[in-house]
Amino acid sequence: MTTGNDNFDAPRTAALLSRLLQFGDSMFPIGAFSFSLGLESAVQEGVVTDAATLRAFARSAVEQAARGDCIALITAHRVATAGDVDTLVRIDAQVYARKLSDEARSMSIRMGRKFTEMGVEVVGAPLLYTWRECIARSVTPGCYPIALAINFAVQDLSAYQAFVVHQYGVATTILSAALRLMKVSHIETQQILYELTGRTEEMYGIAATKRLSDMASFAPLTEILAAVHTRAHVRLFMN
Amino acid sequence: MTSVAFHPWARAESLGASMPEFASFQDEPPQMQSGAVGKTGFLRLGFEHRSGQTILANLQCRAPYMVQRALHCDEAMPSLASVFLITTTGCVLQGDRLALDITLGSRAQAHLTSQSATKIHAMEANYAAQSQTIALDDDAYLEFLPDPVIPHRHSRFLSDTQISIAPSATLLFSEIIQSGRKHYRPDECFGATVLSISTSAARPDGRSLFAEKLVIEPRRYEMRQTGVMNSFDVLANVILCTPADTAERIHERMQAEVNLAEGMAFGACRLPNDAGLIFKVLGRETAQVKAKVREFWGVVREEVIGAALPPLYLWR
Numbered sequence: 001m002t003t004g005n006d007n008f009d010a011p012r013t014a015a016l017l018s019r020l021l022q023f024g025d026s027m028f029p030i031g032a033f034s035f036s037l038g039l040e041s042a043v044q045e046g047v048v049t050d051a052a053t054l055r056a057f058a059r060s061a062v063e064q065a066a067r068g069d070c071i072a073l074i075t076a077h078r079v080a081t082a083g084d085v086d087t088l089v090r091i092d093a094q095v096y097a098r099k100l101s102d103e104a105r106s107m108s109i110r111m112g113r114k115f116t117e118m119g120v121e122v123v124g125a126p127l128l129y130t131w132r133e134c135i136a137r138s139v140t141p142g143c144y145p146i147a148l149a150i151n152f153a154v155q156d157l158s159a160y161q162a163f164v165v166h167q168y169g170v171a172t173t174i175l176s177a178a179l180r181l182m183k184v185s186h187i188e189t190q191q192i193l194y195e196l197t198g199r200t201e202e203m204y205g206i207a208a209t210k211r212l213s214d215m216a217s218f219a220p221l222t223e224i225l226a227a228v229h230t231r232a233h234v235r236l237f238m239n
Numbered sequence: 240m241t242s243v244a245f246h247p248w249a250r251a252e253s254l255g256a257s258m259p260e261f262a263s264f265q266d267e268p269p270q271m272q273s274g275a276v277g278k279t280g281f282l283r284l285g286f287e288h289r290s291g292q293t294i295l296a297n298l299q300c301r302a303p304y305m306v307q308r309a310l311h312c313d314e315a316m317p318s319l320a321s322v323f324l325i326t327t328t329g330c331v332l333q334g335d336r337l338a339l340d341i342t343l344g345s346r347a348q349a350h351l352t353s354q355s356a357t358k359i360h361a362m363e364a365n366y367a368a369q370s371q372t373i374a375l376d377d378d379a380y381l382e383f384l385p386d387p388v389i390p391h392r393h394s395r396f397l398s399d400t401q402i403s404i405a406p407s408a409t410l411l412f413s414e415i416i417q418s419g420r421k422h423y424r425p426d427e428c429f430g431a432t433v434l435s436i437s438t439s440a441a442r443p444d445g446r447s448l449f450a451e452k453l454v455i456e457p458r459r460y461e462m463r464q465t466g467v468m469n470s471f472d473v474l475a476n477v478i479l480c481t482p483a484d485t486a487e488r489i490h491e492r493m494q495a496e497v498n499l500a501e502g503m504a505f506g507a508c509r510l511p512n513d514a515g516l517i518f519k520v521l522g523r524e525t526a527q528v529k530a531k532v533r534e535f536w537g538v539v540r541e542e543v544i545g546a547a548l549p550p551l552y553l554w555r
Contacts, residue, residue, distance in 0.1 A: 038466070042466070046499055056466070093447060096511055100510060209259070
C-alpha cells in the first residue's frame, strides 16, 4: 500500500481506484438489483419492520458472507493470481455445495456468470476467457465470489479490495431493495451502509485467516425466509 | 500414540485439533485426559436386508455407546429395524471423543433414535467431539431421528457427519438443537461457548452433493439478531436425501411459514445437485419443533414408503 509521496505512481493508482469503483458499483450490470437477499420475505412476514430491524438484518447478511463466501473469495483470489484453473473449479464446487436454497444458488450463478461475461468483454484477460469457457462447458457452475476473485486478480486489484466490493455489494443489495419494499428513508439506508462498511476491516480479519473447509454459517431464520419466498404469490425480487 | 490413526474416533480427534473455532480449547482437562479409555466411545451398526426383513448384521460398540438389539416393532413397516442408541454416561463431557458408523446395505430399512436428549455439560478445559458416518447403499432407507441436543452453559461441542448415499436411497436425518436449559437459569439460554455442527454428503463414487457447517458462537455473534434466531430458542435442522422426483412431491406438500405471534417458523429448500431437501424449523419450545419434525417425517414416510407413522410414544 502506497502511503507517502515517494514512488507514488499516481496515474496507476487512479486507474486502479477507478476500476475498483467501476466493478464494485451497485449499478454494474450483473443484475444485483433483482435480488433482495431474503429481505422481501422478511418484510412480508414482519421480521423486518423498521430501520433498526433492517440494520440488524443487513448486518447478519454481511456477517454470514464474511464467514462463508468471502473465505472462498480470498482463497480463489490467491489461486487465480497463480492461474490454477483446476483449483478454481474445486473452490467453485464447494461454494455451490454450500448454497442450500434454490434462490441462493441461482443468485450466485447468475451474478457470477454475468460478471465473468462482463470481464471478458471489458477486461479481456486470458484467464477470464478460460473461466467463461469452463462455465459454458458446464465444467463449473460459476458462482459470484469466484468470478469476482478472478476478475480482480487479473486486474492486479487485491483480495482485500475484492472483499470490500463483495461486502459492499451484499449491503447495497439489501438496502436498495429496502427502499422499494418498506418505509425507510435514503438517509437511514445511507446511515446503515456507513455503519456496516465501518466494520469491513474487522470482518476481513475473520475471513482471511480461514481455510476453505472452515466456511460456516448460522442464520436459520434467513434460510427459512428463503423457503417462504419460493412459495410467495407476489414477488418483486428473485430472492 | 502411533496407533491413534486407526481408532474409530481418530477423525473426531483430528477435526477438533484443526478447526479454528476450537483453537483456544486445546488444553487438557485436569481430570482424565481427552480421548482416554472411558472417554472414547464408538458404535458401528451394519444393517442388511435378509429374507424380507432388515437385520442388525454388524454391531460393535464401546462404552459409553451401547445398543442392545434391533426391534421390529413398527406396525406400518414390519421389516424396519428399530434401534435405540444408548449412552451409559447420560451426558457428554469435556475430552469425550465419540464415533458412530452406520451402514445400510441394499434395500435395508432402519429407524435410529436415542433414549433421551443429549446433554452436553459445561466445560472448563478442552471440548467434546463426535464424528458420524452414514453410508446407504441402493434403495436403502434410514430414519435417524435422535432426541434434542441440550448444550449447557460454557459447553464446547463439535459434531461432524459424513454421508455417502446411493441415488436411489433415502436418508432422513434430524438434529434438534436447544438454546440450553433456559427454564433452569436465564444465562443458560445460548450459554454455550461453541457448537460446531458440520454435515456433508456425497455419492458412493465420491461426487460431492452438499455441505453445511453451522457454527454457533453466542459470544461472538448475537443470537437474537434479526435473521439469526430472533426470538426463537429451538432449531431443528432436518436433512432429507432422496431421489429428485420424491423430493419434489414432498416439497410440494410442505408449507413454509414464519409466524412470530405463535413463535414458529419452518420451511424446506431444495439441496444442490438434486440431493434432496433441507427442512428447518424454529420454535420457542422443543415440543412445537418436535411436532413439526414429526409432521415432515410423516410426509416423507408416506411419499417414500407409502406407510404411516407409528403412534406417538406416551413418554416422548
